[in-house]
Amino acid sequence: xxxFTYAIVGTGALGGxxxxxxxxxxxxxxxxxxxxxxxxxQHGLVIKSVDGDFTLPRVKAYSDVQKIPACDxxxxxxxxxxxxxxxxxxxxxxxxxxxxxxxxxxxxxxxEVAQIVGSDKVIGGICFLTANKIAPGxxxxxxxxxxxxxxxxxNYHPGGITERLRQIGKxxxxxxxxxxxxxxxxxxxxxKLVWNIPYNGLSVILNATTAELMASxxxxxxxxxxxxxxxxxxxxxGRTIPDTFIQKMLHNTAKMTPYLTSMKIDYDERxxxxxxxxxxxxxxxxQAAGTNLPKIDCLYQQLKFLDAMRTAR
Amino acid sequence: xxxFTYAIVGTGALGGxxxxxxxxxxxxxxxxxxxxxxxxxQHGLVIKSVDGDFTLPRVKAYSDVQKIPACDxxxxxxxxxxxxxxxxxxxxxxxxxxxxxxxxxxxxxxxEVAQIVGSDKVIGGICFLTANKIAPGxxxxxxxxxxxxxxxxxNYHPGGITERLRQIGKxxxxxxxxxxxxxxxxxxxxxKLVWNIPYNGLSVILNATTAELMASxxxxxxxxxxxxxxxxxxxxxGRTIPDTFIQKMLHNTAKMTPYLTSMKIDYDERxxxxxxxxxxxxxxxxQAAGTNLPKIDCLYQQLKFLDAMRTAR
Numbered sequence: 001x002x003x004f005t006y007a008i009v010g011t012g013a014l015g016g017x018x019x020x021x022x023x024x025x026x027x028x029x030x031x032x033x034x035x036x037x038x039x040x041x042q043h044g045l046v047i048k049s050v051d052g053d054f055t056l057p058r059v060k061a062y063s064d065v066q067k068i069p070a071c072d073x074x075x076x077x078x079x080x081x082x083x084x085x086x087x088x089x090x091x092x093x094x095x096x097x098x099x100x101x102x103x104x105x106x107x108x109x110x111x112e113v114a115q116i117v118g119s120d121k122v123i124g125g126i127c128f129l130t131a132n133k134i135a136p137g138x139x140x141x142x143x144x145x146x147x148x149x150x151x152x153x154x155n156y157h158p159g160g161i162t163e164r165l166r167q168i169g170k171x172x173x174x175x176x177x178x179x180x181x182x183x184x185x186x187x188x189x190x191x192k193l194v195w196n197i198p199y200n201g202l203s204v205i206l207n208a209t210t211a212e213l214m215a216s217x218x219x220x221x222x223x224x225x226x227x228x229x230x231x232x233x234x235x236x237x238g239r240t241i242p243d244t245f246i247q248k249m250l251h252n253t254a255k256m257t258p259y260l261t262s263m264k265i266d267y268d269e270r271x272x273x274x275x276x277x278x279x280x281x282x283x284x285x286x287q288a289a290g291t292n293l294p295k296i297d298c299l300y301q302q303l304k305f306l307d308a309m310r311t312a313r
Numbered sequence: 314x315x316x317f318t319y320a321i322v323g324t325g326a327l328g329g330x331x332x333x334x335x336x337x338x339x340x341x342x343x344x345x346x347x348x349x350x351x352x353x354x355q356h357g358l359v360i361k362s363v364d365g366d367f368t369l370p371r372v373k374a375y376s377d378v379q380k381i382p383a384c385d386x387x388x389x390x391x392x393x394x395x396x397x398x399x400x401x402x403x404x405x406x407x408x409x410x411x412x413x414x415x416x417x418x419x420x421x422x423x424x425e426v427a428q429i430v431g432s433d434k435v436i437g438g439i440c441f442l443t444a445n446k447i448a449p450g451x452x453x454x455x456x457x458x459x460x461x462x463x464x465x466x467x468n469y470h471p472g473g474i475t476e477r478l479r480q481i482g483k484x485x486x487x488x489x490x491x492x493x494x495x496x497x498x499x500x501x502x503x504x505k506l507v508w509n510i511p512y513n514g515l516s517v518i519l520n521a522t523t524a525e526l527m528a529s530x531x532x533x534x535x536x537x538x539x540x541x542x543x544x545x546x547x548x549x550x551g552r553t554i555p556d557t558f559i560q561k562m563l564h565n566t567a568k569m570t571p572y573l574t575s576m577k578i579d580y581d582e583r584x585x586x587x588x589x590x591x592x593x594x595x596x597x598x599x600q601a602a603g604t605n606l607p608k609i610d611c612l613y614q615q616l617k618f619l620d621a622m623r624t625a626r
Contacts, residue, residue, distance in 0.1 A: 304531035
């Protein structure tokens, strides 16, 4: 089997970190950037990581998608709020025999990508990574880094463990990223929502860190109820999230150092929030299955208001 | 029938305004104050009102409840967050044959007052008043002023229109306050909650005026859903709030000039919010009847968090 070439679509904290790790491991990686392109072309990427710092003085940086060579694996690491750009990017970036790996937050994004490139080309990846971009081409990796990889199939039926999934998994493993291969993308994404929905939502709405949310009996009870609503949503789609998983999430987050969620950082920096990917898409899918998730819906409406006010005020 | 004497327990915007109107109409009114007492004793009360300004240079002001003569009608116009003081106040302020008139926000307060003075002594009043205290003894009355008066009975069974209710109503009417006498305190209080729950809650949580909440389709939909949850709560207690009432509330508020709710003003001025009176008590009563109001409960938990953080931060 040939070596895969990689395109990183969106070289922020997440795309920059994983792309740099892949290139450092010896793979051929192409980075798509916007405002940082010229800087990265001249100075490369700098990774300050708990695993050890490293610099890539030369990376292949592009601002024009038409100049990226078509790659075997196109990694989507934009914020989902930028996904309206994908129809102009993916047809250029991905080989006819290539794969699009969606490393974004939330739910339902693979289905949107499948509309552009066909569902046989799509793989989903759920990332557990704490990293920030602190300057152009300068990424700080704080903790975690593992990825769960799953095949996408139409309607999110479990997709099995394919050869290409194994190869991408091996590429990341060789780059020092722990990978788990999973058959059920839908369940994996909903398990991530168990964390993302309460903490991302409430951190913005209540202007709070994860530690503050867990320290108050009122908000920690609300966090737990929201997690159980996520489990109710998964159940409406035929998937089971066990109570033990929820209790572990609560326990682990309570022990974590105070953390600002990605949505809170976006909100504080007046960037659009990933409200549709994390809240709107899951809610709509569950509503179509005839189930209401009222507290999650309440957060969704509050976040849409705050997201709109961000530009109005 | 003899003329009633009045004690105003809590001379803020609401107590100061109604008490001053009663005294101006010729009644004998005694004002209980805390920090403003000395100022009001020396300078009286100044009312700047859309109905015409007036000054009462001399009012009977007390800071020591033991010095207030026991009155026929004791008007409770404290914030409900100060109600822990009532057991020390009411036994002194109310005559054996007297009445306690609860002019506070929220639900379930009459039952608490009945525990102190007996349920046969309690009347509830629902106020529709926009007024602020802008300095000691200085009250600005912006709009509305009417009151609905209802007898309180144990378990909030409809209490009929009594002679004493009529007399208090007449006293307020003579003072220029439009009064409606109603038989069903529970329904009247829940109708007020239709407005208070969404607007007080969301104005704090989303840092918004009523106008901003109504201008956004996301928040105005949430407001409407919260109003329908209030109606569901009333229904669980055997009362019907018609759809037309809800639609009128939405319509009227959308037309109102931008307005900061009382809870928002309390929050901004770092005072305790009336979370239990407006959210906690109604929720507990409905939960005891076997009904959940999940979105109201979500707001309740969020507000309790914000109320606690007010002192923690």
